[in-house]
Amino acid sequence: MRYxxxxxxxxLIRAVAAEIARxxxxxxxxxIMEVCGGHTHAIYRHGLVELLPPNLELVHGPGCPVxxxxxxxxxxxxxLAEQPHVIFTAFGDMMRVPGRRGTPLEYRAxxxxxxxxxxxxxxxxxxxxxxxxxxxxFAIGFETTAPSTALTLLKAKALGIRNFSVxxxxxxxxPAIRAxxxxxxxxxxxxxxxxxxxxxxxxxxxxxxARDYGKPLVVSGFEPLDILQSILMILRxxxxxxxxxxxxxxRVVPWNGNRAALAAMAEVFELRPYFEWRGLGFISQSALKxxxxxxxxxxxxxxxxxxxxxxxxxxxxxxxxxxxxxxPPQCKLFGRECTPEHPIGALMVxxxxxxxAYYHYVHRLTVAGRSE
Amino acid sequence: xxETPVHPTFRDAVIELVHGAGGKASRRLIEGLFLPxxxxxxxxxxxDAAILPINGLRLAVTTDAFVVKPLRFPGGSIGxxxxxxxxxxxxxxxxxxxxxxxxxxxxxxxxxEVLRAxxxxxxxxxxxxxxxxIAGDTKVVEHGKADGLYIVTTGIGIVDPRAELxxxxxRPGDRILVSxxxxxxxxxxLLARGELDLEADLVSDTRPLTPFVEALLEVxxxxxxxxxxxxxxxxxxxxxxxxxxxxxxxxxxxxxxPIRDAVRGACELLGLDPxxxxxxxxxxxxxxxxxxxxxxxxxxxMPGGELAACIGEVCEEPAGVVIVTTQYGGQRVIDMLxxxxxxxxx
Numbered sequence: 043m044r045y046x047x048x049x050x051x052x053x054l055i056r057a058v059a060a061e062i063a064r065x066x067x068x069x070x071x072x073x074i075m076e077v078c079g080g081h082t083h084a085i086y087r088h089g090l091v092e093l094l095p096p097n098l099e100l101v102h103g104p105g106c107p108v109x110x111x112x113x114x115x116x117x118x119x120x121x122l123a124e125q126p127h128v129i130f131t132a133f134g135d136m137m138r139v140p141g142r143r144g145t146p147l148e149y150r151a152x153x154x155x156x157x158x159x160x161x162x163x164x165x166x167x168x169x170x171x172x173x174x175x176x177x178x179x180f181a182i183g184f185e186t187t188a189p190s191t192a193l194t195l196l197k198a199k200a201l202g203i204r205n206f207s208v209x210x211x212x213x214x215x216x217p218a219i220r221a222x223x224x225x226x227x228x229x230x231x232x233x234x235x236x237x238x239x240x241x242x243x244x245x246x247x248x249x250x251x252a253r254d255y256g257k258p259l260v261v262s263g264f265e266p267l268d269i270l271q272s273i274l275m276i277l278r279x280x281x282x283x284x285x286x287x288x289x290x291x292x293r294v295v296p297w298n299g300n301r302a303a304l305a306a307m308a309e310v311f312e313l314r315p316y317f318e319w320r321g322l323g324f325i326s327q328s329a330l331k332x333x334x335x336x337x338x339x340x341x342x343x344x345x346x347x348x349x350x351x352x353x354x355x356x357x358x359x360x361x362x363x364x365x366x367x368x369x370p371p372q373c374k375l376f377g378r379e380c381t382p383e384h385p386i387g388a389l390m391v392x393x394x395x396x397x398x399a400y401y402h403y404v405h406r407l408t409v410a411g412r413s414e
Numbered sequence: 415x416x417e418t419p420v421h422p423t424f425r426d427a428v429i430e431l432v433h434g435a436g437g438k439a440s441r442r443l444i445e446g447l448f449l450p451x452x453x454x455x456x457x458x459x460x461x462d463a464a465i466l467p468i469n470g471l472r473l474a475v476t477t478d479a480f481v482v483k484p485l486r487f488p489g490g491s492i493g494x495x496x497x498x499x500x501x502x503x504x505x506x507x508x509x510x511x512x513x514x515x516x517x518x519x520x521x522x523x524x525x526x527e528v529l530r531a532x533x534x535x536x537x538x539x540x541x542x543x544x545x546x547x548i549a550g551d552t553k554v555v556e557h558g559k560a561d562g563l564y565i566v567t568t569g570i571g572i573v574d575p576r577a578e579l580x581x582x583x584x585r586p587g588d589r590i591l592v593s594x595x596x597x598x599x600x601x602x603x604l605l606a607r608g609e610l611d612l613e614a615d616l617v618s619d620t621r622p623l624t625p626f627v628e629a630l631l632e633v634x635x636x637x638x639x640x641x642x643x644x645x646x647x648x649x650x651x652x653x654x655x656x657x658x659x660x661x662x663x664x665x666x667x668x669x670x671x672p673i674r675d676a677v678r679g680a681c682e683l684l685g686l687d688p689x690x691x692x693x694x695x696x697x698x699x700x701x702x703x704x705x706x707x708x709x710x711x712x713x714x715x716m717p718g719g720e721l722a723a724c725i726g727e728v729c730e731e732p733a734g735v736v737i738v739t740t741q742y743g744g745q746r747v748i749d750m751l752x753x754x755x756x757x758x759x760x
């Protein structure tokens with residue numbers, strides 16, 4: 043734990059916060075987006091917002107894989123889970139995410155064989171120990187988790203394990219960032235780049251952000267000091283009139299990414315022509331499907347998938363919050379119809395979603411004193 | 415002014431697992447369904463144990479059902495939990511246990527050896543806690559119905575005359591003490607399930623809290639305002655209930671909260687917050703500031719209480735909320751849990 047503690051050193055953190063305050067111009071407003079839900083979570087958990095000047099606003103981005111998954115895909119997955127002889131496996135993150143007829147936990151309580159795994163390899167193990175069952179892994183996540191799905195598929199093929207398949211919902215972060223930059227109401231000054239994703243893809247895929255859109259992007263770690271230092275690096279770029287991609291998380295992120303992981307992904311996945319994102323709509327070439335060579339392990343080809351489409355209620359303003367146009371409490375449904383217990387919009391679904399994080403860590407303060 | 419409690423009607427169509435997780439949904443179920451139908455002044459307190467005044471004595475009564483998977487885990491088993499859980503509900507109500515009943519719900523097909531071992535664990539834990547099992551019942555249910563074994567225990571105790579406890583006694587300025595490192599039990603059981611392929615040198619903290627309560631009453635009796643053993647839902651849930659019931663704010667100091675490195679590490683890896691993890695052998699005590707130092711010293715002198723700490727303070731505003739001050743001076747709200755904590759991927 044000592045390794046983490048150093049990155050939480052209060053003295054260093056206050057020093058960086060002071061430097062941030064010094065570099066910000068009180069006469070203007072700063073909007074910096076942290077792309078990754080892990081950053082959103084860390085920012086609230088450590089109370090970092092209070093260490094920043096009031097005119098520096100952190101906008102919570104789309105990097106929460108659970109949040110951006112359309113409800114229809116969850117219903118599709120749960121339809122698989124209800125098939126006889128299927129053991130349906132998913133990450134803990136998914137277990138409380140509602141489809142139209144309930145969450146995976148609720149389906150499990152009603153009798154579906156749904157099991158939480160921490161790695162897709164654990165799902166593959168289940169397939170080996172339950173040869174009479176069909177084990178389906180509900181694959182979600184950005185490039186962070188895609189390599190582990192890829193490796194699992196490589197292993198399934200090498201071992202000839204036939205009763206295992208993947209329901210693939212992996213998405214890509216770069217098309218999402220581009221969609222936000224292309225949005226007409228975009229008002230961001232810079233990006234805190236995702237750390238975990240970048241351990242796989244490196245920093246080069248973000249170069250267009252600086253080159254084509256003139257915005258600084260700093261790939262960041264997840265500890266308080268990492269995040270504050272990344273904000274400082276963005277402010278320095280702005281102060282010096284630069285727009286570059288920089289790597290604050292160089293202790294983990296190689297500039298060119300992880301070649302072995304990228305090779306495994308290239309072998310197993312191919313791009314979907316388009317994919318629907320909750321809150322952002324359809325984005326072309328923004329998601330992965332399983333390649334022809336691995337078609338035998340593709341749950342979408344092995345099973346009949348209903349292909350459900352569920353549109354979010356019009357009143358939910360997830361897209362605006364995602365793009366930084368609205369803050370979570372400015373959405374009409376926030377804290378009323380839409381709460382972490384009964385999420386309506388994407389961002390209330392997971393703890394890493396901007397609205398859920400805001401609700402848990404900040405909103406309670408503003409409603410305190412009022413009777414519930 | 416204290417507000418009259420308003421009980422929302424329970425409208426959920428089906429009982430889901432979340433209704434038993436100890437968080438918001440559990441509260442809705444209890445206050446929206448059970449309480450209106452079973453209403454009486456004793457139950458309405460919704461404390462760990464009910465207090466019945468009889469012939470000048472205060473009788474404490476509590477009941478608890480134990481469902482844990484796996485039945486055995488490092489540092490304990492369901493048999494020990496069934497004793498300690500009920501003894502501790504009595505203890506934090508200021509009561510010494512005088513007798514316990516135990517009901518066994520056994521799944522057909524359970525090896526007799528397992529039942530014997532758990533009964534031995536039960537007997538051992540009862541001796542350790544200085545209490546006898548004075549009544550019991552056995553039911554056998556179909557195979558596949560009860561995870562092997564469920565145990566329900568009911569405990570009767572006599573409240574110590576020095577104990578005057580309750581949310582109504584909690585005042586701004588009171589200190590919040592915890593008897594030791596938090597999260598050991600919950601993380602031990604999570605890892606013992608073997609689903610996560612993680613190992614840690616960690617054992618459950620299950621133990622009777624009666625000696626701790628005895629020590630607190632001895633040195634800080636008049637200043638002891640409230641106690642709770644933060645089991646399911648953890649420290650966060652227990653303190654949220656206090657903040658709401660006493661209409662006060664609870665401000666915790668993050669760096670003061672004792673957490674073992676193994677628990678902290680597992681929580682970091684799994685994306686869990688130790689404040690929500692279950693404990694089976696820790697107590698939270700709210701103590702008047704004038705008695706706080708003596709109470710803390712007494713806890714630390716107890717075997718197993720060496721790491722006891724003062725973790726925060728009761729404040730006036732913002733009422734009803736638990737806040738943690740991070741070591742950099744930032745703050746975050748510690749809300750009630752929505753369901754069981756689940757590991758996250760990123």
